[in-house]
Amino acid sequence: MKRRTERARFDHSGSSFDSFLEQEGILEEVEAGAVKRILAWQLSQAMRERHKTKQAMARELGTSRSQLDRLLDPENVSVSVGAMARAAKALGKSLVIRITDAKPVASGPRNTPGTRNRKSICA
Numbered sequence: 404m405k406r407r408t409e410r411a412r413f414d415h416s417g418s419s420f421d422s423f424l425e426q427e428g429i430l431e432e433v434e435a436g437a438v439k440r441i442l443a444w445q446l447s448q449a450m451r452e453r454h455k456t457k458q459a460m461a462r463e464l465g466t467s468r469s470q471l472d473r474l475l476d477p478e479n480v481s482v483s484v485g486a487m488a489r490a491a492k493a494l495g496k497s498l499v500i501r502i503t504d505a506k507p508v509a510s511g512p513r514n515t516p517g518t519r520n521r522k523s524i525c526a
Contacts, residue, residue, distance in 0.1 A: 440477035442487055449494040463493045
């Protein structure tokens with residue numbers, strides 16, 4: 404019987420994934436990691452499209468290859484916005500960051516794919 408009590412106490416059925424992450428105290432951390440993974444992927448794709456090597460990209464940015472590797476590392480969230488913007492510009496892209504009103508996580512409607520509009524970050 405003890406297991407049922409424990410399970411009921413942590414039952415998140417019917418709640419959104421965002422509300423679960425918020426209750427766990429890791430929503431901002433998870434969102435920052437997701438944004439960085441997306442930006443790193445977009446920069447890597449743009450490099451492929453332009454047939455630009457890491458060495459050539461680092462030279463154009465005036466930095467080392469190891470610094471560029473940190474910039475493209477999806478797990479490294481400590482990269483500055485300025486560095487991301489310079490990398491995007493070197494690839495003929497621009498970095499767009501927009502802040503919008505946040506929807507209440509717990510009381511708002513469940514998010515469905517394509518309906519979230521709290522942040523928009525594009526490169």
